[in-house]
Structures are given as structure tokens and as C-alpha cells.
Amino acid sequence: MTTASVTYESALKELLELFAFEPDEIETEWPRIKKTFDIWEITAEDIVAAIERANQYYDLSLKGVRMILNIHLRELCHVTLAGEEKEKRIYTVMPCNIGDLITAFAMVHPNCYAGFPDFYCFLTLGTLFKKTGAYMDEAEKWFMYPGEGHCTCNMFRAAALQKKKYPKPDVIVTYSHYCDEAWKNEEFLHTYLGINYVTVDRTQDTPWEHGKDTINWRNLRFYVESMKQARQQMEEIIGLKITDDDLGASLMDTGYYAGLINRIVELATNTDPAPITFKDIVPAIWISMCGVMPDNRPRRKAAIETLWAEVQERAAKGEGPLPKGSPRYMSGGFAFVIDPLIPAFLEEQGLVCTCAEACYWMPNATLDPPMLGSPGLEPTEEFAAGGIGIFEMLGFGFYLAGIPNSLSARVQMVDKTLDNIQAGAYPVDGVIMPGHYPCRVYGTDSLVIKDVVDKKGIPNMALELDQFDTRYYSFNAMRTKLEAFVELVKLHHVTKG
Amino acid sequence: MATATGNQKLAQGTWNKLDKHLQTRILEISKAKKNGTKIIGVFPGDWVPEELIHAAGAVSLGLILGGEPDPLEASHSVLPRFICPFARAACGYGLVPDRPMYKLPDLYVDPVSCQSMRRVGDIYSYYLNANVFKLGIPHFPWQDDHLNYYKGTLQELAKTLEELTGKPLGDLKTSIDLYNRIRSALLELSQMRKSPNPPISGKEFIKLNHASLIGDPEVVAEILESLVQELQAQEVEGKGPRLMITGPCIAQGDWQTLDLVEEMGARIVVEDVVEGMRYYWRNIKTDGDLMDNLAKGYLRDRRLWPFTVGSTEVRSENLFAMAKEFNADGILWYQLKYCECYDMESFYNAEKASEKGVPFLKLQSEYQLEDRGSTKTRIEAFLETIGN
Numbered sequence: 001m002t003t004a005s006v007t008y009e010s011a012l013k014e015l016l017e018l019f020a021f022e023p024d025e026i027e028t029e030w031p032r033i034k035k036t037f038d039i040w041e042i043t044a045e046d047i048v049a050a051i052e053r054a055n056q057y058y059d060l061s062l063k064g065v066r067m068i069l070n071i072h073l074r075e076l077c078h079v080t081l082a083g084e085e086k087e088k089r090i091y092t093v094m095p096c097n098i099g100d101l102i103t104a105f106a107m108v109h110p111n112c113y114a115g116f117p118d119f120y121c122f123l124t125l126g127t128l129f130k131k132t133g134a135y136m137d138e139a140e141k142w143f144m145y146p147g148e149g150h151c152t153c154n155m156f157r158a159a160a161l162q163k164k165k166y167p168k169p170d171v172i173v174t175y176s177h178y179c180d181e182a183w184k185n186e187e188f189l190h191t192y193l194g195i196n197y198v199t200v201d202r203t204q205d206t207p208w209e210h211g212k213d214t215i216n217w218r219n220l221r222f223y224v225e226s227m228k229q230a231r232q233q234m235e236e237i238i239g240l241k242i243t244d245d246d247l248g249a250s251l252m253d254t255g256y257y258a259g260l261i262n263r264i265v266e267l268a269t270n271t272d273p274a275p276i277t278f279k280d281i282v283p284a285i286w287i288s289m290c291g292v293m294p295d296n297r298p299r300r301k302a303a304i305e306t307l308w309a310e311v312q313e314r315a316a317k318g319e320g321p322l323p324k325g326s327p328r329y330m331s332g333g334f335a336f337v338i339d340p341l342i343p344a345f346l347e348e349q350g351l352v353c354t355c356a357e358a359c360y361w362m363p364n365a366t367l368d369p370p371m372l373g374s375p376g377l378e379p380t381e382e383f384a385a386g387g388i389g390i391f392e393m394l395g396f397g398f399y400l401a402g403i404p405n406s407l408s409a410r411v412q413m414v415d416k417t418l419d420n421i422q423a424g425a426y427p428v429d430g431v432i433m434p435g436h437y438p439c440r441v442y443g444t445d446s447l448v449i450k451d452v453v454d455k456k457g458i459p460n461m462a463l464e465l466d467q468f469d470t471r472y473y474s475f476n477a478m479r480t481k482l483e484a485f486v487e488l489v490k491l492h493h494v495t496k497g
Numbered sequence: 498m499a500t501a502t503g504n505q506k507l508a509q510g511t512w513n514k515l516d517k518h519l520q521t522r523i524l525e526i527s528k529a530k531k532n533g534t535k536i537i538g539v540f541p542g543d544w545v546p547e548e549l550i551h552a553a554g555a556v557s558l559g560l561i562l563g564g565e566p567d568p569l570e571a572s573h574s575v576l577p578r579f580i581c582p583f584a585r586a587a588c589g590y591g592l593v594p595d596r597p598m599y600k601l602p603d604l605y606v607d608p609v610s611c612q613s614m615r616r617v618g619d620i621y622s623y624y625l626n627a628n629v630f631k632l633g634i635p636h637f638p639w640q641d642d643h644l645n646y647y648k649g650t651l652q653e654l655a656k657t658l659e660e661l662t663g664k665p666l667g668d669l670k671t672s673i674d675l676y677n678r679i680r681s682a683l684l685e686l687s688q689m690r691k692s693p694n695p696p697i698s699g700k701e702f703i704k705l706n707h708a709s710l711i712g713d714p715e716v717v718a719e720i721l722e723s724l725v726q727e728l729q730a731q732e733v734e735g736k737g738p739r740l741m742i743t744g745p746c747i748a749q750g751d752w753q754t755l756d757l758v759e760e761m762g763a764r765i766v767v768e769d770v771v772e773g774m775r776y777y778w779r780n781i782k783t784d785g786d787l788m789d790n791l792a793k794g795y796l797r798d799r800r801l802w803p804f805t806v807g808s809t810e811v812r813s814e815n816l817f818a819m820a821k822e823f824n825a826d827g828i829l830w831y832q833l834k835y836c837e838c839y840d841m842e843s844f845y846n847a848e849k850a851s852e853k854g855v856p857f858l859k860l861q862s863e864y865q866l867e868d869r870g871s872t873k874t875r876i877e878a879f880l881e882t883i884g885n
Contacts, residue, residue, distance in 0.1 A: 145840055180611050205609050218646070446577060
């Protein structure tokens with residue numbers, strides 16, 4: 001399809017078909033999608049480019065992947081139109097560790113939107129349409145001066161709200177313990193735009209090891225209390241309530257979904273050829289973190305079950321995107337958000353990414369406590385007996401999602417993940433660590449994690465880039481480094497014996 | 498134009514005594530360590546009650562150096578650039594061989610007031626295999642559950658100190674009294690700068706404050722009290738603009754901006770910084786539950802810091818109130834690069850300054866000596882604006 005020959009309608013139809021919209025769904029959703037795209041100023045040319053990018057970035061022969069991208073687009077519409085479609089709106093922000101608490105409100109109350117708007121904007125407007133840069137420019141003209149390493153996730157939110165691209169929420173739920181800047185951003189949005197916010201707090205003074213027996217219970221209880229207070233404040237502001245059972249249902253639903261992701265990662269790690277590469281799992285992972293609106297809960301279940309069935313079938317047939325015996329690598333740090341071109345390039349060069357460092361994507365792991373809602377598991381009574389209530393599970397869930405509470409915990413996780421993988425049948429030949437440079441929490445660990453990997457004698461490369469902002473990023477500038485990484489990995493694969 | 502400090506320092510004898518004490522302080526601490534005394538390195542921000550360390554019979558050593566480019570560069574082998582230069586320098590000082598002070602501690606207490614400071618503890622733990630106690634700082638100090646959490650952490654710190662020293666905590670009240678003497682003396686000295694011709698310059702005061710974090714508290718208390726006596730009702734003539742300096746941190750050794758200000762005849766009459774300096778505006782109560790008093794004093798009874806939730810407006814009001822109280826002609830915002838919360842506050846305060854008609858200059862630093870020329874030009878222009 002060339003832009004010269006295309007109409008807006010034909011381009012959009014092609015995009016929606018690519019993203020697994022059925023014909024009747026295209027008809028039903030068309031007005032909302034068109035309206036959303038008009039608000040974000042997406043043109044026919046943008047859509048044509050997005051189709052090309054989607055084909056370049058993802059293995060779209062997997063229907064499950066296309067169904068996930070379908071959900072991304074639907075969530076973009078939900079948040080963009082939430083001002084006219086919903087009476088109440090609750091947003092959350094990075095690191096979104098109580099996404100299930102937020103989305104439980106939407107699950108119970110049909111007049112409520114709840115979600116993580118920024119991320120769905122990045123996954124669509126950023127990754128596919130490359131339209132987020134202008135908002136970073138706007139934020140820099142406002143209270144986030146350039147050159148200070150402000151988090152572009154926060155920058156986007158500030159500008160998008162200032163420009164009224166998505167509606168003002170009734171409340172933003174933010175966090176003061178993980179990212180120094182997020183809640184400050186919300187405070188400024190309150191000052192300048194009148195947006196309410198509530199804050200979940202904790203202190204990052206203890207490492208949470210992986211196991212019930214090593215949790216710092218004083219710290220966890222403090223965190224739990226903070227989450228409960230946040231819940232109460234949300235309820236007071238929006239005038240809607242949820243019960244602990246509602247939260248449990250939300251967690252169970254996400255737990256089931258995340259549990260299947262874990263199984264897909266395990267299969268990819270332990271099969272040759274790998275039936276799927278990690279870059280095609282990442283879009284699904286972000287959904288588990290960001291939460292979805294109620295109509296998309298059955299869709300995400302269907303999507304992940306479809307994907308699971310597809311990869312199992314491929315594994316049984318000995319099929320995969322790359323041939324048997326291809327060199328493998330692990331992706332550490334931040335999974336690629338706005339530019340999957342890097343993992344796509346590496347795959348083109350013959351490298352397969354089967355796993356990431358983070359916890360529940362950590363293959364061959366025995367999770368303790370087990371993930372709530374994992375297939376075949378009915379944990380609620382078991383956890384209650386162990387003194388772990390639903391809010392404790394919510395607190396654990398953040399950790400289980402792979403964002404550790406301390407550098408020492410992260411080092412242990414990376415160490416354990418690599419030991420597990422290297423002891424398996426298909427060890428990795430390299431580790432790539434895409435950072436997010438303005439992230440003081442996660443991005444500043446990169447050289448330490450590199451040191452951990454170095455000590456295992458595995459070729460590795462840290463990439464410093466901005467996961468949400470491609471204004472100053474050039475793939476071509478990275479290309480030379482990536483080619484060097486490819487050579488190292490291939491050499492290691494051949495010589496490791 | 499006479500310089501703020503003048504050529505003949507008032508209370509020269511006492512200043513000399515302090516200089517001599519500081520010159521030999523690190524050697525003294527090394528000897529104490531060899532004799533079995535435990536050394537506790539404290540990263541600054543005034544979150545760590547040194548009273549506990551003193552009561553444990555250990556030596557508290559403020560790790561407050563900064564301003565030098567070389568340790569900063571050294572830190573880039575373990576850290577990316579994008580955290581504040583003070584935190585990076587703190588890591589760098591631990592890595593370079595020519596700063597034995599940073600290798601002395603048996604225990605490092607790292608207050609997790611922000612992600613940058615948290616990272617310092619992480620780096621020491623991972624690369625230097627250091628014994629690090631992370632002291633978590635909750636972000637809602639007015640809430641009792643947050644205060645209780647912080648108090649609980651102080652109790653854990655006390656226990657850690659007892660285990661390290663092998664003996665129970667001594668007389669905490671005596672230790673609190675000692676540090677109250679230090680704070681009271683610093684407050685009196687600081688207040689002298691309200692006068693039209695303060696007997697002490699901004700840099701001198703900041704150096705005294707730093708000295709209180711490194712020196713023997715008994716010696717420092719005595720010296721500060723002597724200075725209070727000697728400088729009371731004294732004046733050093735100066736005509737330059739009076740400035741307030743504010744920012745995340747003024748480290749020991751980070752003198753470039755202060756020197757430039759004073760070289761050009763202006764005077765720093767008050768500062769409001771979160772880290773690198775001791776908070777001296779309140780004392781700790783000595784009646785009742787002392788641990789409770791320490792928790793309240795160090796977490797709650799203090800000016801809010803930028804990482805306290807909802808603090809921007811209150812902090813801004815305090816900033817301008819303090820500037821007025823000290824008759825400052827303008828505000829110098831000393832921004833350390835990549836300190837993102839302070840950077841956001843600079844926007845807010847620049848707006849407020851404009852509304853109030855208060856001259857306001859934001860300077861950014863990454864401890865680079867080559868910034869000197871451009872910084873000097875900007876300060877010059879700022880002072881001319883105030884003069885006009």
C-alpha cells in the first residue's frame with residue numbers, strides 16, 4: 001500500500017483487520033476509533049506507516065499477538081473518549097503497582113473508566129504512530145525543563161492533559177516511593193489543572209527477597225496500609241466503592257493472564273526452535289501491568305489463551321520464527337516500549353530473544369507465594385491461612401511483576417534467572433539491557449547488572465535510550481553497537497562448546 | 498567594594514582552632530578506629546540522628562564532600578550520568594583511592610530520601626561490599642503511621658549500632674543535649690546574618706555547618722559557642738546585595754558558586770538546602786520518650802523537603818518568608834543537574850518570584866570547573882539587576 005493510492009478509510013480498515021478486528025467489530029467500533037484518531041491527529045499517512053511498523057516489529061502470523069494489539073487500540077479509545085463516555089475517571093501512572101486495585105473500580109462500576117492512559121498512548125501513538133514527541137516538546141516548555149532527565153512518561157502525561165488530548169480524571173493514583181518525580185508531577189497537575197491525586201507510599205529501605213520467609217513484614221504492612229488509605233481516598237473522591245472481593249477478583253483475573261504469559265516464556269526458553277520470541281510477548285506483558293477495562297478482560301483472556309495454544313502448536317511441530325539452533329539472548333531491564341525496532345533487527349540478524357530478567361517472566365522459577373490466579377491454583381484460602389491477605393498479595397504482585405524493591409533483590413533475580421537458564425537445555429549466548437535513561441529507579445542499575453552478567457562470562461550490552469521518547473534517538477546510531485552485539489553473541493554460540 | 502569577609506577575620510583564634518581540629522580530624526578518626534571505636538558514615542540530609550551514634554559510643558562521620566569533577570567521573574564506571582552529581586560524587590569518593598575518609602566507616606547509614614541517595618547505598622553495598630543500613634524516609638511526615646514507621650526504623654538503627662559496638666546504647670539524653678548545643682549555636686550564628694553587616698559570611702557559616710557534621714561534637718559545640726560569644730554584636734562592613742541561596746545540596750568543597758558570589762561583592766545571608774548541611778532550626782526535646790522525640794524532630798519538626806508529598810506550595814511560602822526575614826535582595830536557585838524534583842520546583846518558584854517582584858536566578862551545576870566563566874557572567878548580570 002502506498003500513501004498515494006490509499007484513502008483514510010482503506011488504511012484504517014486494513015489496520016483494524018491486521019489487529020484482528022472482525023468485520024462486525026470494525027463496523028461497530030469505527031466511529032469511536034475514527035474519533036480517537038481525529039483527536040490525536042492521526043492521518044492516513046500515519047496509519048500506513050503504522051501498518052508497516054507493525055509488520056516490521058511483530059510476528060503477526062500469530063493471531064494472539066494481533067489480538068493483543070487489538071486491545072491496545074481499544075484501550076486508547078477508552079481513555080481518549082472517557083470524558084464523554086464515563087462519569088468517573090481514575091488514572092494511574094508508572095509504576096502502576098496497584099493496577100488491579102484501580103481497574104477493580106471499572107470492573108464493578110460501568111460508569112467508571114480506570115486505567116493507565118500514558119502507557120496505552122505510548123504503545124499505540126508512540127510505538128506505531130510516532131506521535132508522542134510533540135508532547136514532550138510541550139512539557140519542556142512548561143515545568144519540565146529539557147536537559148534535566150525528566151521522565152518522559154511523566155512529561156507526556158503533563159502535556160497530554162494540558163492539551164486536553166485525553167480527559168482530566170477525577171483522581172490520579174500515584175506513588176511516592178518508587179519514582180521521585182511521578183507524584184511531584186501530579187502535584188503540579190493539581191496546582192495548574194486542578195486534578196486530584198492520591199499517593200501510595202512505601203520506603204525502599206529493605207530488599208524483598210523472593211520468598212514469604214524473607215519479606216520484611218514491617219515494610220510490607222506499611223505499604224499495605226498506604227494502599228488501603230489510597231483506596232479509601234479514591235472512594236471518597238469519586239463516590240464509588242469496591243470490596244476486597246472485587247479486588248480479589250481483579251487480581252485473580254490478572255493472575256490467570258500473567259500466569260499464562262509465564263508459561264509462554266517458559267516454553268520459549270525451554271524449546272528449540274523457540275516458538276515465539278520475547279518481543280512478541282512484550283505487548284501482552286504491558287497489558288498485565290496497565291490493566292484493562294471490563295470489556296477487554298475477556299478479550300485479553302481469549303488473546304493469551306490463543307497465543308498459548310499457538311505457541312504450543314508451534315513447539316509441537318518444531319516451528320518458530322528462527323531456525324533450530326539459533327543463538328539466544330535475554331533482554332534485561334526495560335522491555336522495549338516505543339521502539340521494538342531493536343529486537344526486530346536482532347531477530348533479522350538471527351538472534352532469538354526468549355526471556356527477560358524480570359520475575360514472573362523468569363522461566364523455570366518457582367514462585368513463592370505463587371501467583372494469584374495461576375492456572376490450577378486456588379490460593380485465597382491458602383494465603384489467608386498464611387496471614388497473607390488480599391492487600392498483601394497486591395503488594396507482592398508488584399514484586400512478582402518483576403520490578404524489584406532494591407538493587408540487591410534485582411541482582412539476585414538476574415543472577416538466579418541466568419543460572420536457571422544457563423543450567424537448562426538452551427542457555428543464552430548474550431544479554432542485552434535496554435535502559436530507560438531518565439529512570440533513576442531502574443535505569444541507574446544498568447552498569448551493576450552488566451557487572452553481574454559479565455561475571456558469568458556472557459556477552460552483554462547495555463543500551464542507554466529513552467523508552468518513551470524517540471526525538472533524540474536514532475536506530476542508525478545504535479546499529480553499529482547492535483551489529484557488534486550480534487557478532488559477539490554468534491561467536492559465543494559457536495565457541496561455547 | 499569591601500568583601501563580605503574582610504581581610505581580618507573576627508574571632509581569628511577560634512577559627513584557627515576549628516581549622517586545626519578539622520585538619521587532623523580524619524587522622525584522629527583513623528586512630529580511634531584502630532583502637533576499636535566504630536565509625537559510622539552518614540550520608541547527609543539530616544535524617545540520621547547522630548545522637549544515636551554518639552550514645553552508642555561510635556563516631557559519626559558526615560560524608561558530605563562534593564564539588565569536584567574527578568570523583569564524579571570515577572562514578573561513571575558504576576553509574577550512568579542521570580542522577581544528581583552529589584550522589585554520583587558520593588559514589589565516586591568511595592571508589593577513588595585518595596579519599597580514605599570514605600573508606601573508614603564500619604557502617605554506612607544511607608537515608609533513602611530520594612532515588613539518587615538510595616543508589617549511593619546500593620553502590621557501596623555492591624561494589625565496596627560495605628555494611629549499609631538504609632534508613633527509609635516516609636513521605637507523609639504528618640501522618641502518625643509514617644512517623645511510627647520512621648521511629649521503628651530508628652529503633653532498628655539503634656539495635657544495629659548496639660550489635661556493631663557490642664554494648665547497649667548509653668545515655669541518649671546527654672547525646673541529645675550535646676547536639677542541641679550545636680544546633681542552638683548554629684542558629685544563633687545564622688541569625689546574626691539578619692543584621693545589615695553580618696559578622697559572618699555565607700561561606701563561613703556553611704563551612705561551620707559542614708564542620709559540625711565531621712568534627713568531634715564536643716569540640717565543635719565548644720567552638721561554635723565561642724564564636725557566638727565572640728561575634729555577637731560584631732559587624733563586618735559590606736555593601737553588596739544580600740542573597741538567599743537554595744537548592745538540593747551544598748556539599749563540602751562545592752564552593753565555586755559561593756566564591757563567585759562573594760568575589761563580586763554580594764553576600765549570602767541565608768541558605769535553605771536539604772542535603773549536605775545540618776538542619777539547625779529546631780532542637781530535639783529531652784523529656785519523655787526520647788526515641789519518639791528523635792523521630793518527631795528528624796522527620797516532622799523540620800522544613801518539608803521536596804520529596805514530601807504535597808510540599809511545593811508550603812516550601813515556596815517558607816522560602817520567600819525566610820528571604821524576607823533575612824532581608825535578602827534576591828534568591829539564587831542552585832540547581833544540581835538531574836535533581837528532577839528541585840528542577841520542577843524551580844519553575845514554580847520562578848513564577849512566584851516574578852509575581853512577588855523578587856529577583857530570582859537559577860544556576861545549574863554538575864560540578865564542572867569549566868562552568869565557572871558562564872556562571873560568573875550570569876551572577877554578574879543578576880547582581881546588576883538587583884543593583885538597578
